[in-house]
Amino acid sequence: MQFIDLNSQYSLLKSKIDSRIQQVLNHGAYINGPEVNELEVRLQEFLNVKNAITCANGTDALVLGLLALDVQQGDLVLCPAFTFFASAEAIAVCGAIPVFVDCDPNNFNMCPVSLEKTILELQARAHAIPEVILTVDLFGLPADYDSITKIAKKYNLKILEDAAQGFGGSINNVKACSFGDISTTSFFPSKPLGCYGDGGAVFTNSDAYAQIIRSLAQHGKGDDKYDNIRIGMNSRLDTIQAAVLLEKLEVFPEEIALRNQIADRYEKLLGDYVTTPVVPKGYISSWAQYTIRSARRETIKSYLAARDIPSMIYYKKCLHQQKAFAELDPDVINPLELKQSVQLSSEVLSLPMHPYVSDENLKTICESVKSSLS
Numbered sequence: 001m002q003f004i005d006l007n008s009q010y011s012l013l014k015s016k017i018d019s020r021i022q023q024v025l026n027h028g029a030y031i032n033g034p035e036v037n038e039l040e041v042r043l044q045e046f047l048n049v050k051n052a053i054t055c056a057n058g059t060d061a062l063v064l065g066l067l068a069l070d071v072q073q074g075d076l077v078l079c080p081a082f083t084f085f086a087s088a089e090a091i092a093v094c095g096a097i098p099v100f101v102d103c104d105p106n107n108f109n110m111c112p113v114s115l116e117k118t119i120l121e122l123q124a125r126a127h128a129i130p131e132v133i134l135t136v137d138l139f140g141l142p143a144d145y146d147s148i149t150k151i152a153k154k155y156n157l158k159i160l161e162d163a164a165q166g167f168g169g170s171i172n173n174v175k176a177c178s179f180g181d182i183s184t185t186s187f188f189p190s191k192p193l194g195c196y197g198d199g200g201a202v203f204t205n206s207d208a209y210a211q212i213i214r215s216l217a218q219h220g221k222g223d224d225k226y227d228n229i230r231i232g233m234n235s236r237l238d239t240i241q242a243a244v245l246l247e248k249l250e251v252f253p254e255e256i257a258l259r260n261q262i263a264d265r266y267e268k269l270l271g272d273y274v275t276t277p278v279v280p281k282g283y284i285s286s287w288a289q290y291t292i293r294s295a296r297r298e299t300i301k302s303y304l305a306a307r308d309i310p311s312m313i314y315y316k317k318c319l320h321q322q323k324a325f326a327e328l329d330p331d332v333i334n335p336l337e338l339k340q341s342v343q344l345s346s347e348v349l350s351l352p353m354h355p356y357v358s359d360e361n362l363k364t365i366c367e368s369v370k371s372s373l374s
């Protein structure tokens, strides 16, 4: 059994993906080939956003977004304490300082109440006012944008949505990757929409931001490649990866529906035994991960491993506990206790999740989780 089964998907799409890749090999435009622009247009249509700018990976996408929002050395950026390292790493790469906000144990995402408390606490301690809220749509569920957007407006903050895991989710039919002033995603192979290498994209309805992001991603280019008007980076999506994504995007809505059916089955079979993830009304998760919570997760994990059932712990450490941030001032980076996030990191366990989990495997996983607890 596989944790994320990319082979089943490839078997289904093989002839189409192979022929798309062959087309790239035939025309030979490996960088900035026609498939890249075709994909960007398709992504704009799919998400209903004005601008999609592809880039080399989801971490670069965050850095490009932060730079376009004019985040500078020493600026404060609010960020959930419970997420993948890259969310805060991108802030640090820009010379800015992450300020960690506690997460809601029901949905794993940034807690809006803690967000406002953190802003007020920074003010009370006479620290700089943050510039940006970096939200994360963790495990595929969009963050609470209704509440977070209100707080952003109240304190005049911009939102950068890290939808590396969230592409395919939505709130009341509005798609993830369109909730931030700027939003980003990752096309890492195991992501809901993944390519066959590294890839990412930045999305925005602002033409002004889009122009800056395109420039930043190509060495700060101006009128042409050899006119450089700002310090940027080299971050492009390879044409072959764009070709793969074009075919995968065709079946993506069906795959999201399949992921949701699998999540429903998990909920029915496991809901009485462990804490299963909550999806608020009107929300759709892309189910990048199906993550349960249990005080006995180590018991469950080793029981599953003994039966060759893969499971993963995302994430064992919160970001404020990472050595990489040890030299930052705790008075700034975690002005409030991050109790819920720490609790989450001791309880979470992600189970196999992809569109092609067979019913037989799903039953085996759930029976094993139940037996491990009995």
Ligand SMILES: Cc1ncc(COP(=O)(O)O)c(C=O)c1O
Pocket: 057, 058, 059, 060, 083, 084, 086, 087, 136, 162, 164, 165, 185, 186, 187, 188, 198, 199, 200
């Ligand atoms: C929440 C989150 N942000 C950012 C990233 C970075 O994406 P990439 O690996 O494409 O750089 C990831 C990747 O796992 C992620 O999960």
